[in-house]
Amino acid sequence: MKAEILTILKDTDGYVSGQELCERFGVSRTAVWKAMNQLKKEGYEIESVQNKGYHLVKTPDILSKNELVSIRKTKWVGTEICYFDVTDSTNTQAKSLGEGDAPNGTLVVAGKQESGRGRRGRSFESPAGTGIFMTLLLRPEIEPQNASMLTLVSALAVAKGIEHMVDLPVQIKWPNDIVINGKKVCGILTEMSAQMDYVNYIVIGIGINVGNEEFPEEIKDVATSIYLESGKHVNRAMLIEKIWEEFEDYYELYEKTQDLSSLVKEYDSYLVNRGQKVRVLDSKEPYEGKAMGITDRGELIVDTWEARRLVAAGEVSVRGVYGYV
Amino acid sequence: MKAEILTILKDTDGYVSGQELCERFGVSRTAVWKAMNQLKKEGYEIESVQNKGYHLVKTPDILSKNELVSIRKTKWVGTEICYFDVTDSTNTQAKSLGEGDAPNGTLVVAGKQESGRGRRGRSFESPAGTGIFMTLLLRPEIEPQNASMLTLVSALAVAKGIEHMVDLPVQIKWPNDIVINGKKVCGILTEMSAQMDYVNYIVIGIGINVGNEEFPEEIKDVATSIYLESGKHVNRAMLIEKIWEEFEDYYELYEKTQDLSSLVKEYDSYLVNRGQKVRVLDSKEPYEGKAMGITDRGELIVDTWEARRLVAAGEVSVRGVYGYV
Numbered sequence: 001m002k003a004e005i006l007t008i009l010k011d012t013d014g015y016v017s018g019q020e021l022c023e024r025f026g027v028s029r030t031a032v033w034k035a036m037n038q039l040k041k042e043g044y045e046i047e048s049v050q051n052k053g054y055h056l057v058k059t060p061d062i063l064s065k066n067e068l069v070s071i072r073k074t075k076w077v078g079t080e081i082c083y084f085d086v087t088d089s090t091n092t093q094a095k096s097l098g099e100g101d102a103p104n105g106t107l108v109v110a111g112k113q114e115s116g117r118g119r120r121g122r123s124f125e126s127p128a129g130t131g132i133f134m135t136l137l138l139r140p141e142i143e144p145q146n147a148s149m150l151t152l153v154s155a156l157a158v159a160k161g162i163e164h165m166v167d168l169p170v171q172i173k174w175p176n177d178i179v180i181n182g183k184k185v186c187g188i189l190t191e192m193s194a195q196m197d198y199v200n201y202i203v204i205g206i207g208i209n210v211g212n213e214e215f216p217e218e219i220k221d222v223a224t225s226i227y228l229e230s231g232k233h234v235n236r237a238m239l240i241e242k243i244w245e246e247f248e249d250y251y252e253l254y255e256k257t258q259d260l261s262s263l264v265k266e267y268d269s270y271l272v273n274r275g276q277k278v279r280v281l282d283s284k285e286p287y288e289g290k291a292m293g294i295t296d297r298g299e300l301i302v303d304t305w306e307a308r309r310l311v312a313a314g315e316v317s318v319r320g321v322y323g324y325v
Numbered sequence: 326m327k328a329e330i331l332t333i334l335k336d337t338d339g340y341v342s343g344q345e346l347c348e349r350f351g352v353s354r355t356a357v358w359k360a361m362n363q364l365k366k367e368g369y370e371i372e373s374v375q376n377k378g379y380h381l382v383k384t385p386d387i388l389s390k391n392e393l394v395s396i397r398k399t400k401w402v403g404t405e406i407c408y409f410d411v412t413d414s415t416n417t418q419a420k421s422l423g424e425g426d427a428p429n430g431t432l433v434v435a436g437k438q439e440s441g442r443g444r445r446g447r448s449f450e451s452p453a454g455t456g457i458f459m460t461l462l463l464r465p466e467i468e469p470q471n472a473s474m475l476t477l478v479s480a481l482a483v484a485k486g487i488e489h490m491v492d493l494p495v496q497i498k499w500p501n502d503i504v505i506n507g508k509k510v511c512g513i514l515t516e517m518s519a520q521m522d523y524v525n526y527i528v529i530g531i532g533i534n535v536g537n538e539e540f541p542e543e544i545k546d547v548a549t550s551i552y553l554e555s556g557k558h559v560n561r562a563m564l565i566e567k568i569w570e571e572f573e574d575y576y577e578l579y580e581k582t583q584d585l586s587s588l589v590k591e592y593d594s595y596l597v598n599r600g601q602k603v604r605v606l607d608s609k610e611p612y613e614g615k616a617m618g619i620t621d622r623g624e625l626i627v628d629t630w631e632a633r634r635l636v637a638a639g640e641v642s643v644r645g646v647y648g649y650v
Contacts, residue, residue, distance in 0.1 A: 145470055148521040193518050196473040
C-alpha cells in the first residue's frame with residue numbers, strides 16, 4: 001500500500017484526501033495515517049492539512065523498494081524488485097536469483113555494496129548513499145555468442161538516462177564505461193550463465209557514481225560523479241527509472257536482430273574517442289590507430305595506417321593517446 | 326589415510342605388512358586394524374593373515390572419495406574431489422563451488438542424482454548404483470566463444486575411456502552424446518559462467534549409464550547401458566579415472582590452439598553418422614544432407630545437394646535418416 005500511496009501523492013499536484021485513500025484501499029483512517037507517518041520517517045516531506053488531506057512537499061533522494069515501485073513506468077524491467085540497504089554485490093545476488101526461478105526483468109538494487117566487483121574480479125568502490133548499484137536479471141531467448149552486445153546496449157541506456165537528469169556531455173568509452181568530461185562515472189559488468197547453445201540467464205550490473213563529493217587521491221584523475229560534474233544532486237531512484245525506460249527501447253531494437261545494427265549510429269554518437277587516435281593494448285602487440293566507430297556486432301573499428309582492424313569487446317584495452325579516455 | 330592404504334593394497338600383489346603401515350603413517354596397529362575394518366565395511370574384500378599382513382582380494386564396484394583418490398593417476402583433474410552419495414545435480418554443486426574459490430580441476434561425483442538435468446533443463450534419469458554422475462570444474466584461460474568446443478573434447482574422452490573398459494564399438498553422436506550400437510549411453514552438459522571476454526568458470530557434467538539392467542519402456546529403444554551392450558559389470562571408479570586421463574591429453578591439445586584442429590581426425594573417426602544421410606532439424610527449415618565430419622571449431626559439416634553447410638553445435642538437432650542416431 002505504501003508504494004501505491006506514494007504514487008498517488010506524486011501524481012497529485014494538490015492535496016489527496018485521507019478519506020479517498022481509505023476507500024481506495026479499504027482501510028481505516030488510522031491505517032492511512034500510520035502509512036503516512038512511516039513515509040515521513042523514511043524521509044518524505046508530507047504535509048497534512050485538516051479538511052484538505054495529504055500533500056507531498058518534496059521527495060528527497062531516497063532509495064527503497066517503495067520509492068522504486070512508486071515511480072516505475074517500465075513495461076517489464078523491475079516487475080520484481082529486490083532492494084538491499086547493504087549487500088555483498090548486486091551481481092552475486094542476481095546470479096543467485098538466476099539459479100532459482102526469479103523471472104526475466106527482476107531488478108536487484110542496493111544502497112551500498114560491500115564487495116562490489118568490476119571486470120575480471122577487480123574490486124569496485126561502493127560507498128553508501130552516493131551511488132547506484134543495481135543488476136538486471138535477463139532470461140533472453142538469444143544465442144550465447146550474442147550476449148556480450150548487451151553491455152553496449154546497457155551503456156547506451158545509462159548514457160541516455162543520465163542525460164535526462166543533467167545537462168552534461170555524457171560519452172561512452174568503448175565498450176562499457178560511461179565518462180563525463182573524460183572521467184569515468186559508471187561501469188557495467190555483464191555476466192552470463194550459459195549452455196552450449198542456450199543462455200540460462202544474464203545479469204547486467206551497473207554501478208554509477210551519483211552524489212560522491214570526492215574520490216580517493218589515487219583515482220580522482222580518472223573517476224568522477226554526476227554531482228562533481230554538474231553541481232546537481234540527482235535523485236537516484238528517478239535516474240534508475242530513466243535508465244530502464246531507455247533500456248527497454250534499446251533492448252527491443254537489439255532483440256529483433258540480435259545485434260546492434262539499429263543502434264550503431266546512436267552508439268557511435270556517444271563514442272568518446274571517435275575519430276581520434278587510440279592505442280589498442282592487444283595481448284600480443286599494442287598498436288595505434290584511429291577509432292572509427294563500432295560494427296553491428298559491437299566490435300570497435302580501428303583504422304591503422306596499414307589496415308582496418310576490428311577489436312572484439314574486452315579482448316583488449318583501448319586508451320586515448322591523449323589523456324585517460 | 327584410508328585412501329593411501331587402499332592405494333598401497335592395490336599396488337601390492339602379495340601381502341602388506343601391518344607393521345609397515347604403522348611405520349609409514351606413524352600410527353598404532355589398532356589404528357591400522359580399524360582402518361581395514363572400515364574398508365571391509367565399505368565393501369572391500371580384505372584378507373588378513375597372521376605374520377603376513379593384509380591382502381586386497383577383490384575391489385567391488387565401489388564409488389567413494391577414498392576409492393577415487395586411491396586410483397587417481399591424473400595430473401590435475403580431481404586434485405580436489407567432492408563425493409556425494411546423493412545430490413541434487415553434480416552440475417549445480419560444481420557451479421556453486423565455481424562461485425566460491427574451488428580450484429581448477431575440482432571434480433564432483435555422485436552415486437545418485439535427484440534432479441539431474443540434461444540440455445535446456447530436460448530431466449535426466451539418475452538411478453543409484455548403476456551410473457556415473459560427475460562434473461568437472463574448470464577455470465580455463467580461454468575466450469568464452471571457445472568454450473562450447475569443450476563438450477566435444479569431453480565426448481572424445483568418454484568414448485576413449487569406455488573403450489579402455491570394454492570391447493565395444495563406441496561412437497559419438499555429434500555434438501555430445503555417446504552411443505553404442507545406435508543407442509545413447511552417455512550425455513554431456515557443459516555450462517559456463519562468463520563475463521564479456523572472460524570465463525569465470527566452466528562445468529562439464531557427464532552422466533553415463535553403466536550397470537543399468539533395464540530401461541523404462543518409453544526410452545528403451547534409444548537408451549542403453551555399458552552392461553546391457555557388453556554383458557560386463559564395469560568398475561565405475563576405474564572408468565572415471567580412465568575418462569579423465571584421456572581428457573587431460575585431449576584438453577592439452579585443445580588448449581594449445583583453443584580449437585579442435587588437433588582433434589578433428591580422431592573425433593571424426595568416432596562420428597556415428599559420418600558419410601551418411603542426416604536430417605538437420607533447423608529452427609527455420611529442416612534439411613537433409615550427408616554428414617562429412619566436423620570443422621576445427623566443432624561445427625558439423627553437412628553436404629546438401631546444393632551446398633556445403635556448417636551446423637553450429639546445439640543450434641539444431643541432427644538425426645540419422647535411418648534409425649535414431
